[in-house]
Amino acid sequence: MIDTQNLMFVQAIPPQSPSSAGDAQQFVVDTAGYEFLTYVSSIGTAVAGFDEYAALESDTVNGVFGTVPNSAFGASPNTTSAPLPTGTSDFTNGAIFMPLFGRKRYHKFRAKVGSGGAVGISVLAILSRGEQAPSTATLRGLVQGQVIL
Numbered sequence: 001m002i003d004t005q006n007l008m009f010v011q012a013i014p015p016q017s018p019s020s021a022g023d024a025q026q027f028v029v030d031t032a033g034y035e036f037l038t039y040v041s042s043i044g045t046a047v048a049g050f051d052e053y054a055a056l057e058s059d060t061v062n063g064v065f066g067t068v069p070n071s072a073f074g075a076s077p078n079t080t081s082a083p084l085p086t087g088t089s090d091f092t093n094g095a096i097f098m099p100l101f102g103r104k105r106y107h108k109f110r111a112k113v114g115s116g117g118a119v120g121i122s123v124l125a126i127l128s129r130g131e132q133a134p135s136t137a138t139l140r141g142l143v144q145g146q147v148i149l
Contacts, residue, residue, distance in 0.1 A: 013123035035129035044120025049086035052112035057104040
């Protein structure tokens with residue numbers, strides 16, 4: 001098994017342009033059976049910045065989601081956090097790398113746009129080191145997939 005085939009891809013935030021003071025539509029990521037979660041965010045045209053940009057977690061799929069400690073961009077007192085994306089963050093990428101040991105099962109990524117305009121954004125969740133390797137594109141969270149040997 002090639003290590004990179006042992007991944008699951010989930011649209012945490014599908015491509016969209018949430019408007020001023022609004023939340024991007026979020027999908028729940030079920031992390032059962034995986035050891036690591038990586039969020040990769042991609043920002044398109046940014047007219048406004050973000051007020052919140054963080055990973056969230058919950059014990060249940062419909063439960064209350066709280067911020068994963070030290071995951072919020074621009075957060076204090078976490079002095080090592082990355083700055084919040086701003087209205088000049090056009091065409092940039094960001095990431096959160098998280099071990100799932102001791103974490104809750106269900107996760108989301110929150111991207112709340114600040115006032116002043118819309119921002120193009122998408123966030124891909126990549127689950128890795130699964131207990132069992134997905135054997136089809138569908139099990140990897142893809143519509144189609146090509147494995148080159």
